[in-house]
Amino acid sequence: MPRGAYLHLASGVTEEFQCAPGPAGWRYVAPGVDLTVDSRWRPARLELRTPAWTLRGGAAGRDLLWVRGEREHSAEALAFLGPSPAFLVTIARSLDLAPGASATVSLVTITGDSLATRTAPQRWTLASVDPHPTDLGPLPVETWHTTDLETAETTEFHLAGDVVLSAPGLELTRLDSPPTL
Template identity: 45%
Template structure:
């Protein structure tokens, strides 16, 4: 079961933006990722099914919590969620929402792994995907359209044998900002604004 520490920073100027201590593993549903923010004021618990769809997602950032998962709206794949204050005495109204997108995204590297699993690209393939993003610090939902391309898979030597690393080019289609994501199984080795600081056990490739 991989576990370790990710750090976050502003991709433009390098300003530190915290991080999270994580663990992830295959499970009965498909795959599960849990993490706690380095400042203790956030967490994520994400469970995917075998197709990469979010069976259950809970994200906490500061004073806000979102719980959601996959559903169907008008016969189309969708996600639904409830956004509420962590402390109901501050804001006692929970807001429900849904969107015709197949999955969620956000700051956590868990969502990069989840999107890659959802798309299931082969080397050389590319696709556009529309996601529901929850951004810090208030976890307000908004649509995000991205283009993903799996440009190749390279094997890197390690003491325990070759490590396959997938290279994805990812573009935010609203802003035109592009970046490169390197995945080794269910661990993000590097991505825009994300660094793997520590890894205490090897990635899963199942």
């Protein structure tokens, strides 16, 4: 069960996390973030909290449903994409791409302390998978590229199992146990 800490560079906030596979999927817990996904890596339950707002949601068929404040929302989308690295893990795993392959998906992006949402198309590409030597044997590290198709902004992040090793604005500062592969 991986445990550790991420530093959000822009805000200076440290996200202490733990995640683990379960009988029906995978769960990630950190202060203000509780995300559970099913065996297909679709969001079964999401709760995000800021001092002023709470967002709760999950998948129902092809749609995502969520409540922010007292308003209900829905959109046909693959997943939520929010400020926690948990979202990068779940989207990458749900796509299950081979190296060099890409997929265009609709995501509900969640931003800011107000937990504002918008639905946006993105292209996700698994650029490569490279083995990195560790004391426990080679660790497969995936390099992902994401492109927001509305803004053309492209980012890159690195993923090993269920742990984001690096991403823009994010630093893995502590990992107490190896990623689940």
